[in-house]
Amino acid sequence: GFSARRRKTAKMVMVLLGAYERTSVESEAKSLAVAEVCFHKGYAPPHKNDIAILTLKEAVNFTRRIAPVCLPKAMHELPENTDVYVTGWGRYKAGSEDLAPRLKQLRTRTMSNKTCNDDYGSGVPDSVLCAGHDFGSSCKGDSGGPLVWNSGSAWFLEGVVSGGPVECANPDDPLLFTKVSHQIDTFILPYLEAKNEAQKYSVCKIL
Secondary structure (H helix, E strand, O other): OOOOOOOOOHHHOEEEEOOOEOOOOOOOOEEEEEEEEEEEOOOEOOOEOOOEEEEEOOOOOOOOOOOOOEOOOOOOOOOOOOEEEEEEOOEOOOOOOOEOOEOEEEEEEEEOHHHHHHHHOOOOOOOEEEEOOOOOOOOOOOOOOEEEEEOOOOEEEEEEEEEOOOOOOOOOOOEEEEEHHHOHHHHHHHHHOOOOHHHHHOOEEEO
């Protein structure tokens, strides 16, 4: 996952696959260079269209530790109280600046946008997926990370970490994710199917 707010050029970004340890090199992990970064042209802070696509310089060889995740169908909506999972190396203790030394996983549950807007005082669009703090919280440093859902037969990328409470683990403010299903027809497919640079630039700010 990669959020639009984390503006970096392709040369500044490396993608690390199959890694669990943040500060050590693992034999099964693979580091790949990025050829192009496509930031959503319609990104507007804090959470509107907070998504980007990375194109790698080489193909990924899948292993028992490196595997793809499926994209959801366009406009697919998860029911309220669906179990979903977030991963990241962000801060893992409230009040601490320390990043997690190992990849952390959080199970949480989706909530309705109405409940989300009630908590935030409106302003959360339908293109944002909200989740609670049932079993913990994502935190600073997790932005751009994946929110996945297990359908029973496959894992789907339902969200990208976009925001949440100012104070991590504050149960009064829901976790916020860019809803990937709302980006399929308007951003992801137009970019992937673009036949020239002009078509790319119609949906992207490319760095």
